[in-house]
Amino acid sequence: MSNKKEMNTGLSRRNFLKIFAAGAASTVGTIALGPLAGLTGAQEAGVLRVAWDEIATLDPRAASGDSEIAFLTAIFDHLINTDAGSNLVPALATAWEVSEDGTQYTLTIRDDVTFHDGSALTIADILWTINWQIESEGTVTDLLGSVESFEEGDNNTLVITLAEPNPDFLFNLTDNKLVILKEGTEEVNDPTTFVGTGPFILEEYLPQNRATFVANENYWEGTPSVERLEFIFYPDTQAGIALVQGGQADAIFRLDNASFLGFTGDTNFTATDIPTSGHRVIRLRSDREPGSNPLVREAFRLATDRQAIWDRVQLGFGAVGKDSPIGPAFGDFFLADAEVPARDPEAAAALLAEAGFPDGIDIVLHGPNTSEFPDLAASIVAQWEEAGIRAELNLTPENIYYGNGDWTEVDLGITGWGPRPTAQTYLDLAYQTGAAFNESHYSNPEMDELIDRARTTIDSEERVEIYHEIQRLFLEDGPVIVPYFFAQYMVTAANVAGIDLHPFAGRTRFNTATVS
């Protein structure tokens, strides 16, 4: 019977609707979400609600994500902070002095700081925290590896003796993980037991849901402007954006370029972006064919249009790269007037021919498949094609790509480098002969010598000159293309003010924030 009916009507109505609905579902779905964006939730003056991604650990020895560091930054204090321009900003340490030979630092510690339980902060607390971190054999242990001793000095000072001079040493003390705990703290996994000196006191913590803080009225920098601070945790970025659009949260920091661009034109929100030192690297192994030939490396660079990639992939947020890891976020250290040769596919092809590849090169480009990496890869591969570089893409999940060590092995790869407080970190980790993460296997005695000098030179003008020299060398001979430095974003509701965005979002401080 039913067959007969279908024969008469051809395609049944139900089937047609089913097919049509499925085909159009994605389109309609996206359109339908639009109008919801304008809804606003209950907003209270004096309460700041920040949307963060979920927290994995709050143990200060292991915490690393933005949301984790933000949690610790609310409850605890660092000895020294940094600002958007990579400058040192006093926190628990109000002043510092360096000995003539650069090996001894004397930090003056505030004497008006109390923990949330009312007890006063002492040098003993600081010494205990530092030793506790060093004993964990974690990243802080590496950072402070050159320290010979930490001691209590006169007049509430902390005296640190180094084995050799390190002009960046104070930046190591600004490390995200290095929050100051109360001496003898044992429980670090349950945040409800946390006793800090920070601007906010934890009131309630519901994992994967929210955390509520109240202002610390005895805070050494003055009572925070907002009475309460709430962190709302979201499972994925789109959910977080929906929270802000729907008015259930007042601020969000981690969002993709296109979503951020969407907020920039909306008067209900304030969209802020600052360039960071975080960047993407496209690197060619320089210890074997074809990258061992400097002509090939130059050909890859000549076949690339960094500005076009930045415009397309980053939508113009952040900064264009100049094929070195030292970017504008490092102020004077950045060689702002460096001349990157304009893209010239013919010249690149000619260089390849000269290097022994008259028919071009077939090569596989490896990289992660998350975030904007696929767009970056697609863009650069299309640019190279004209120069005879035929790159096949092999993109894998980020944890696999970095997890199994392939990223330092493959001939041609894309790597993401997160923001670091000093330029020296990148050079030490990735560009000196034999460095731990020397993914391009680059080895140039001239570069090694310059990196060594930069690490130990105390005179700042001389250091600027060395860093500029390093950047010139990168442009001339380097194994990497750095197309752009990415931006750190912040979107807040229009009634929120007073937040200074930090290049590492989790270090943004909320004690000066106001909600009207």
Add this chain to the structure above:
Amino acid sequence: MNNFQSNLRRQLGSAWDFFIELMSHPQSAIGTSLVLFFLILALFGTQLAPYPNPNDQSHDVRVAPTIDVTSLSLGEHPFGTDRLGRDVFSRVILGTSSIFGIAGFGTLIAVIIGTAIGLYMGYMGGITDEILGRVIDAMLAVPALLLALVMVGIFSEVDVPPNSWQSALVDNAVLLVISVVYVPIVARVVRSTTLDIKTREFVEAAVIRGESSLYIMYREIFPSVIPSLVVEASLRFSYAIFLVASLGFLGFGLQPPSPDWGLMINETRGAFYNLTPWALNYPALAIALLVVGVNLMSDGIKRIVQKGS
């Protein structure tokens, strides 16, 4: 004229007559035309697309569709450009061949294997039928998309030596998945038709003549199965298109920068939809048109076949 040919003639008429019959009904005519249209795009896409290289980047990023309605002329980018400045019109055209190829070949493999299994089960009966029948039931109990996701997931985790037959399998994972997912469905349809046919006189006559089982299955029973098989195959094809597009959308199909329709939708959904809605709308429209077309055509085939019997 042997038995096989005469059977085929009787059931379907000549291919041309069948086509005329298909086009004589408005709905199936629309469906068939749509399928033929996309087939031409799939075969000659590289010649037809204004930018034969799907990864070509224009210097104009995120250009809106430029169709001049007054003069009915197409601008430089009739469907606009996507976020990376690639021509959406060309990418939709060039994406036709992959979806047609994967869904088409996948369906073909499923039909061939499914028919062999279905004939065998239906004709042999007994314990073989029981065992295979339960296996098929088990496979049908799992939704096709879920089964496909699990299989693609397994394929993507396997470590294979490059340029080997194993890597060829992994590279064509989606095609294999389509085949495996649809084999049981085809087998079941063929089996039930076989069960019906094998009691007919001409089959019994062949058994008495002493023909081998293989001969009886392929020369006597198979031609009678063809009509229901054609209907089933066309229906599978339309579902296969959907499955390929769904896998692409979920990121398990072809990888970037392929101009795969599902992938194009996935890449543009979310925040980019506000910037380049056309980069999502046109591939979505193409999927909808192709699936509707194949379904209308398949309904037409069904109508003719049922009229014939």
